[in-house]
Amino acid sequence: MRLISYIFAANAVSAEDVTIYDVVIEQGRVIDPASGTNEVMNIGIVDGSIVTLNNDKLVGEKVIDAQDKVVAPGFIDLHSHTPFSFGESLQLRDGVTTPLDLEAGAYPVTDYGMFIRDKARANYGASVGFYAARIKVIEDRDQSYIVTEQGAHPFAGPAFTQQATPEQIEELKQHLIDGINQGGIGIGLPLDYMTEAISDEELNMVFKLAKDLNVPLFAHIRRGVNGDIGPLNDVLKLSQKYGTALHLCHINANAMGNIGNWLAAIDEANEKGANVTVEAFPYTAGSTSISADVFGRDWQEIFDISYGDVQWAATGEFLTKETFEQKHREEPGGMVIHHYMKEEWLETALTYPGMIVSSDAMPTLNANVKANPNGAGSFTRLLTHYVRDTKLLSLEQAIAMSSYYPARLIEEAAPAFKRKGRIQEGADADLLVFDLDNLSSNAAYMDPFAPATGWDYILVNGVVVLDGDKLTKERPGQFILSTHP
Known part of the structure; x- marks a missing residue:
């Protein structure tokens, strides 16, 4: 930002200081879900922050004409597993300015995002990975994240099957504390991947610790048969017992056709002292390791499905009993896409008050090995299909579900998020400029890496990273830790 004095009148008796902003966004329809602002305004940005919003004429070194466009906060994806340049670029083209892995997490937390460190276009961060800490304790080895540049790790081994001793539970507790002190944004608990391994004693320890540390617990809870509510009730009781902030990952995938009863049970538990939030992704298939x-x-x-409903993600082929068993035996790190949800279940989830939208994007290292389409199209699909086409949601609702609600959930654990998910003075300039009519979500199960199109501009920390569907060379993304103010 610069101040320039313009001299008026020959005798220089008056002068006016004109502020020149780094970036000015002119005449956009600003939608800020935190304050309820929904009006045409000008935005002035300096050093990555929004410093003014008004209707005055602003002067900028870069000026973006947003007339007849929407200006929204950048989207925050709480549940993404793809901290790699290719996956990051797809998510950025989907409006995600801050992808986070809070379900699986990492340990040590500082290992997360090592392949995009100092060259990230988007912000990124992770929770403390319960499973990674458990591998450290049970197997005495380091596996900081679920995937490396060589591919995904199988969810197998003693850490996923063996119950911990009381001494090991205490050791695990200390690792989780260390992870929070390293900057972990809450604790990631993929409980369903170690269903029989986690004892009641260990599970109580995690819930109590999260409350004691005042951080959220992000849980992929155990699965029962076809939406059985029993596993949900188990964790609701623990949230109510300790007052733990519990976030349920991809509730649409777990609840299935029982989604209405699940949401009602959550409401009842919250009225009795639980502290539970929920998320859903806008697709009808799940994806995970075989x-x-x-x-x-x-x-x-x-899941109420059979072999023919399961796709091998890398090739898109639908499996048979023989090929499924072969892949399960010979390629345990491979990813599958299992088709088992119905559209009406998803619509029930998306219209639940306070629902957060996430992607559950699978690891996407390059274009050669396919994954689900979630990492390339979730948020644009929310806007195009559920706002523009079916009108299930208002534009304001969809923006809140994708930006402000996730920021609000984690801002006490990670104060940096008090400046995200908002368009206000002092907020970080993570911003989207778009015309809803021009957006297109192009990814599909057989073409999962087709990027979303139609975004006019996307800014991260005040820097333009997408200009007319083209990525720029700028790399302003930051590794966000809970320890950052």
């Missing part, structure tokens, strides 16, 4: 615990159990009954 070595996931559920595929070693009665998965056909649990």
Whole structure:
């Protein structure tokens, strides 16, 4: 920002200081879900922050004409597993300025995002990975994240099957504390991947610790048969017992056709002292490793599907009994897409008050190995299909579900998020400029990496990273830790 004095009148008796902003966004329809602002305004940005919003004429070194466009906060994805340049670029084209892995997490937390460190376009961060800490304790080895540049790790081994001793539970507790002190944004608890391994004693420890540390617990809870509510009730009781902030990952995938009863049970528990929030992704298929615990159990009954409903993500082929068993045996790190949800279940989830939208984007290292379409199209699909086309949601609702609600959930644990998910003076300039009519979500199960299109501009920390569907060379993304003010 610069101040320039313009001299008026020959005798220089008056002068006016004119502020020149780094970036000015002119005449956009500003939608700020935190304050309820929904009006045409000008935005002045300096050093990555919004410093003014008004209707005055602003002068900027870069000026973006947003007339007849929407200006929204950048989207915050709480549930993404793709901290790699290719996956990050797809999510950025989907409006995600801050992808986070809070379900699986990492340990040590500082290992997360190592392949995009100092070259990230988007912000990124992670929770403390309960599973990674458990591998450290049970197997005495380091596996900080679920995937490396060589591919995904199988969800197998003693850490996923063996119960911890009381001494190991205490050791695990200390690792979780260390992870929070390293900057972990809450604790990631993929409980369904170690269904039989986690004792009641260990689970109580995690819930109590999260409350004691005043951080959220992000849980992929155990699965029962076809939306059985029993596993939900188990964790609701613990949230109510300790007052733990519990966030339920992809509730649409777990609740299935029982989604209405699940949401009613959550409301009832919250009225009795629980502290539970929920998320959903806007697709009707799930995706995970073929070595996931559920595929070693009665998965056909649990999901109410058979082999022909399961895709091998890398090739898109639908499996048979023979090919499924072969992949399960020979390629345990491979990803599958299992088609088992219905549109009406998802619509019930998306219209629940306070619902957060996430992607559950699978690891996406390059274009050669396919994954689900979630990482390339979730948020644009929310806007195009559920706002513009079906009108299930208002534009304001969809923006809140994708930006302010996730920021609000984690801002006490990670104060940096008090400046995100908002368009206000002092907020970080993570911003989206778009015309809803021009957006297109192009990814599909057979073409999962087709990027979303139609975004006019996307800014991260006040820097333009997408200009007319083209990525710029700028790399302003930051590793966000809970320890950052």
